[in-house]
Amino acid sequence: MSLLSVGHLSVRFKQHHQDLTALFDISFSIQPGERVAVVGESGAGKSVLGYAIANLLPEQGYIACGSVRFGDQELRSLSRREWRKIRGHRIAMIFQDMMMSLNPVLTIGDQMVEAIRSHSKISFHQARQQAIDTLHQVRIRTPEQCFYQYPHQLSGGMRQRVIIAIVLLLKPELIIADEPTTALDVTLQAEILHLLKEICEQHQVALLFISHDFGVISRICERTLVMYAGKIVEQGPTLGIINDPQHPYTQGLINALPQMALPGQPLNQISGNMPSLTARPSGCAFHPRCPYALPECRYLTPDFFYTGVSATACFVVERIQTVNADSEVDHGTDI
Template identity: 55%
Template sequence: MSLLSVRDLSVKFAMRDNTVTALNQISFDLAKGERLGIVGESGAGKSITGFALMNLLSRPGFIDSGKITFLGEDIVQMPEAKMRNIRGNKMAMIFQDPMVTLNPVLTIGQQMVETLMAHRKLSKAEAKQIAIVKLREVYIPSPEDRLDQYPHELSGGMRQRIVIAIALLLDPQLIIADEPTTALDVTIQADIMELLLELCQSNKVGLILITHDLGVVSQMTERTLVMYAGRIIEAGRTREIINDPQHPYTQGLINALPQQTKPGQRLKQIPGSMPSLTAIPKGCPFSPRCEFVQDHCLIDAPETVQYANVEVACHEVNRLHNDKAEEIKA
């Protein structure tokens, strides 16, 4: 049995005159201990996916259809009281900005001890000892002293380590990390990601890493979903997608990486921008930005098909692959 199974999940937002679709029938699975990356530009639907999995969508957003099965139970239909027992306990989320996650008027110790005591029958002394152990696991120096400090007294990297420690407090089976290093200095981003990978591997915790950085995905995950305008357009083993991307959008993301451009040359970029939820194009949503677009791309939305070793939603994937083969022969 999969740890997590998502089937035909659609999320909509109610507007004054109509509704807009933020997630359009996405489906994927996550095995126990597996690491999955979700990549795409801002507006692709990555963070909405994370919030939907935690059942944290607030109005005007709502799950319109589909199933989210976690440990054999449907989260979508689950009563809120039962869902609160799962959040933080069996499923945890690491948000982009630790200062939004941490309560500024409570000490680190108060926040960790309260979290433990809300889900476990522990004394305050026992909860404090567990908190110290978890802080040590994330390499926080002098953890006993940190318990008495407030979030603003710590550096950004230290705060994010504490957020990871809180996520691991109750030994969850799944962690959803939404751009966990966005608010950090680049010099410590790699340390945080290495720490998260080490902890997930040693504790056999499933990880969903939401990011726009394909470089991070290639180092951290085993499988990857590429999202565009609320849809999964390519999915498969991370190594396969990085080494041989099939969808033109995925190819564009990889070509835009700085290491793909020679020194002194302009960085490559995908023309245009992600469409607004209120103006998603008919047919393939990527068609206005795609250099390989054909007439039928403007009319019919592509179905997801198995091609090579990945699943891809593109009308032209077969022709593009043949053209690439001809170039290699030439």
Template identity: 65%
Template sequence: MNLLTVNNLNVSFHIKGIELAALIDVSFTLNRGERIAIVGESGAGKSILGLSIVNLLDKPGYIKSGSVKLENKELSKMNTRQLQEIRGKRIAMIFQDPMMTLNPVLTIGAQLVEAIRSHTRISFKDARNIAIEKLHSVQIASPERRFDQYPHELSGGMRQRVIIASVLLLNPDIIIADEPTTALDVTIQAEIIQLLLDVCHDNSMALILISHDLGVVSRVAERTLVMYAGRIVEEAPTLELINDPQHPYTQGLLNALPQMSLPGQRLNQIQGNMPALNDRPSGCAFHPRCPYATQKCRSEQPNFIYNGISSVSCFLVEDMLEEENSEEDSLDIEYATFHDEGQL
């Protein structure tokens, strides 16, 4: 059984009497201990998907239809009290700005102890010992001293380590990390990513990494989902996706990496911008920016095509596969004819 199953998830925002679709028919699975990444430009729907999994959407956002199951439990239909039993204990979330998570008027220790005691019935002393142990496990020096400090007294990297420690308090099955290194410098980013990897490996936790940085994704994720305008447009094992991207959007993201340009050259970029929720194009939403778009792309939405170990939503790939299959059929017919004639 899959640990997490998201099936045909649709999320909308109801604004001034208008329904705006943010996620459209999103489906994927996550196994226990597996690490996957969700990538795409800003506005693709990555963070909305992360929030939807634990139903942290604020009004006017809501889950319109579809299913989010943690093993056999349907999360999308749970009330607030039921979800509180899941959040933190089974699924924990790391946000890109730790100050969104940490309360600036409470000490680090007070917040960690509160998180533990809200889910378990243990003494303050035992909760304090657990908190200090977790702070030590994320390589925070002098955890006893940090326990009594306030968030503003810590650096950005140290605050993010505190958040990771808070995630570990209840040993969840899944960590959702939403751009966890965005506000950090490159050196600290590498340390935090390695820490996340170690934490997931040592505790057999599954990870959903939300990122726009394919360089980071290549180091962390075993499988990657590419999102565009609220849809998943490609899904593949990470190395396969990086070495042989199928969707033109994925190709554009990879070509835009700095290492894909020679020194002194302008960086490659995808022309145009991600469409707004109220201005999503007809057909394939990527067609206004796609160099291979046809009239069919402008009027019809492509289905997912399974190509070996990858899946992609693109008419270009569909046509190429049909052509390859047609050629194989032709060769089979020619071989059969030749074989039959040889028997005569």
């Protein structure tokens, strides 16, 4: 059984006299211990997907249709009280803004003890020792000192380690990480990614890692979902997608990596911008920016077409694969 199963999920936001769709027909699953990335530009719907799964959508947002199953439970049907038993305990979330994740007027220890005792009936001293042990586990060199410090007294890397420690306290089965390394320098970023990967492997914790950077997800995730304008446009093994991207949008994202440009040359870019919720194009939403767009891309929405390494929603890829398959058949006939 899948740990997390999302089926035909659509999310909308109430705005004035109309509802705007942010996610369209999202379907995927995560197995226990699996590390899955969600990648795309800003505005693709990555964070909305994470918030929808964790039931943290803002007041104007709501799930219009679809299913979100965690194990054998349908999360959409849970009450607020039932969610308190799952969020944090079985499903944990790491947010992008570290200072917003920590209470600035409470010490690290107070916040960790509060998290433990909200789910477990243990004494303060037991909770304190558990917190210090977990701070040591995330490689904070002076966990006893850190326990009594305030968030502003810690560096960015230390704060992110503390957040990971708080997440680990309740031994979750799934961690949703929303661009957790964006504000860190390259060295700290590598350390945090290594730490997250190590924790997931040691404790068999599943990870949904939200990012815009293929360079980052290649270090930690086994499988990748590429999102554009609220839809998944390609999905498959991370290394397979990086080495042989099929969708033109995925190709554009990979070509835009700094290492793909020659020294002294401008960085490669995808022309145009991500469409807003109020101006989403018909057909394939990427067609106004796609250099290979076919006439049908402008008015028809492509279904997933399965290739050797990934599943891709693209008429161009489907046509190329079909032509190649026909050529192989004709060649075999001639022989």
